[in-house]
Amino acid sequence: MKSPLFEIKQVVIRGNLYLAEENIRTEADINMGINIFKINLAAVADKLKMMPMIKDARVTRVLPSTVLINVTERRPLGLLPVGNSFVEVDEEGICLQKAGSGVPGIPIITGIKVDAPGLGERVKAEHLEDALMMTSGLPDEVINKLSEVHVDQNGQIKAYTLDRIQCRLGEAVDIREKGVVLARILQEMQKQGAKVKYIDLTSVGKPVVKY
Known part of the structure; x- marks a missing residue:
């Protein structure tokens, strides 16, 4: 839990066509440098699902230092x-x-x-x-x-x-x-x-x- 090896160094976002990555990062509110095991993945996903354009979101850890966000957007019709x-x-x-x-x-x-x-x-x-x-x-x-x-x-x-x-x-x-x-x-x-x-x-x- 205290090893610098597991400090978050990047957040990767996939699946977005309409939303800017920056908007998703802001809503996810994941701080760089904190321990990757301290992130509540379900809570981050729930926050992202509150965005009207996002139908579903999955947040996972990619060890040692990456958080992966996969979003399914709603398509404007x-x-x-x-x-x-x-x-x-x-x-x-x-x-x-x-x-x-x-x-x-x-x-x-x-x-x-x-x-x-x-x-x-x-x-x-x-x-x-x-x-x-x-x-x-x-x-x-x-x-x-x-x-x-x-x-x-x-x-x-x-x-x-x-x-x-x-x-x-x-x-x-x-x-x-x-x-x-x-x-x-x-x-x-x-x-x-x-x-x-x-x-x-x-x-x-x-x-x-x-x-």
Whole structure:
């Protein structure tokens, strides 16, 4: 316990894509130079899990002098308008952080009324679950082309591409199939250079393209 061999010399962080290492180090609050066996690993992990962006955290000792932090982050899936700004939410509807508009790869979710949620809280609103289910089920190549996902009061979902093509997706069913078909159609439209008004995938077996 008194050997300088076991004094902490470095903290290694893995798994973070969205959070800066410095923010995780600050929250973990591990002092360099203290004995590695004096660290309460579970307590450090619990503190990290209090951060809205972190879904899970594991803290381990790598003897003789390294503490390893593995984090599993929540993935921002959509932007919810709240007042004059936006908040990022993940697939479970957890409020992750405030954000400006136009975050690449994260469409704005409209048609849903929400009060200002606290960070780390689950946002509860009618049809939000449907919108998040649809968005999470679409392939990344489609999500990266979307600017907005709109859900109406009947649970019908429309997505809009960055080129303002309306994609009528209907209810949040057959999501994987709709995503595959939509990706193929968008790819083909791009190759052709065609101007499209809307793509209707309400019935995934009978897609309709309006030029």
